[in-house]
Amino acid sequence: VSGAAGTASRPLVVGIGGTTRESSSSAAALAISLEGARRAGAEVLAVDGRKLAALGSYDPDQPVPLEGPRAEYVDLIRRADAVVIASPGYHGSVSGLVKNALDMLEDLRDDERPYLSGRAVGCIGTAYGWQAAVGTLAALRSIGHALRGWPTSLGVALNAAETHFAGDGTTDDPHALAQLELMGRQVVELANALTSLPAGGGTQV
Ligand SMILES: Cc1cc2nc3c(=O)[nH]c(=O)nc-3n(C[C@H](O)[C@H](O)[C@H](O)COP(=O)(O)O)c2cc1C
Numbered sequence: 001v002s003g004a005a006g007t008a009s010r011p012l013v014v015g016i017g018g019t020t021r022e023s024s025s026s027a028a029a030l031a032i033s034l035e036g037a038r039r040a041g042a043e044v045l046a047v048d049g050r051k052l053a054a055l056g057s058y059d060p061d062q063p064v065p066l067e068g069p070r071a072e073y074v075d076l077i078r079r080a081d082a083v084v085i086a087s088p089g090y091h092g093s094v095s096g097l098v099k100n101a102l103d104m105l106e107d108l109r110d111d112e113r114p115y116l117s118g119r120a121v122g123c124i125g126t127a128y129g130w131q132a133a134v135g136t137l138a139a140l141r142s143i144g145h146a147l148r149g150w151p152t153s154l155g156v157a158l159n160a161a162e163t164h165f166a167g168d169g170t171t172d173d174p175h176a177l178a179q180l181e182l183m184g185r186q187v188v189e190l191a192n193a194l195t196s197l198p199a200g201g202g203t204q205v
């Protein structure tokens with residue numbers, strides 16, 4: 001994972017998610033939302049399904065690593081002003097791949113800004129039906145709160161049976177496109193608002 005950290009004028013928005021599939025719909029949705037964030041003035045980076053798979057399984061007994069893929073991933077989230085999380089609905093909820101990456105944020109427990117404190121969180125759930133899409137979105141928003149982040153007012157649930165994504169990350173669904181771009185913009189607006197608050201948006205319990 002590479003790229004510059006956000007600056008005061010250009011917040012850093014990190015996308016987490018997608019699957020390891022070549023034409024992953026959740027990865028495409030994430031890319032569209034990140035493009036919305038980029039147009040709203042953010043520096044954007046994505047940690048895609050393949051990179052998430054390379055992190056290995058979270059093991060609470062393992063010491064927090066100082067180098068390697070897990071350390072780089074956690075450090076990127078540490079530097080982020082906001083995150084966008086995109087998961088497919090697997091058996092009704094967040095995929096193990098994405099949940100594993102979110103569990104790894106336990107490594108941020110002792111930080112000055114623990115977990116996702118003071119950060120905006122955009123959430124996207126995709127599935128081959130509305131029930132799992134909406135359930136996955138609700139689960140992601142709940143996890144965002146549990147990690148002390150601030151989910152944006154708009155979250156996006158996508159039914160991949162109705163909304164199609166091309167390999168280049170575009171979609172034939174103008175409504176989905178508009179929602180994803182709007183959420184990307186909201187993430188940047190909320191990140192800017194949180195940064196301007198004392199203590200960076202409530203890092204103390
Ligand atoms: C293991 C597995 C479990 C799934 N479970 C559900 C499910 O419970 N409900 C549903 O609507 N779709 C389910 N799906 C379909 C995916 O949610 C859907 O195809 C999604 O868009 C895949 O994301 P991707 O295109 O990013 O790989 C499942 C797919 C897989 C591979």
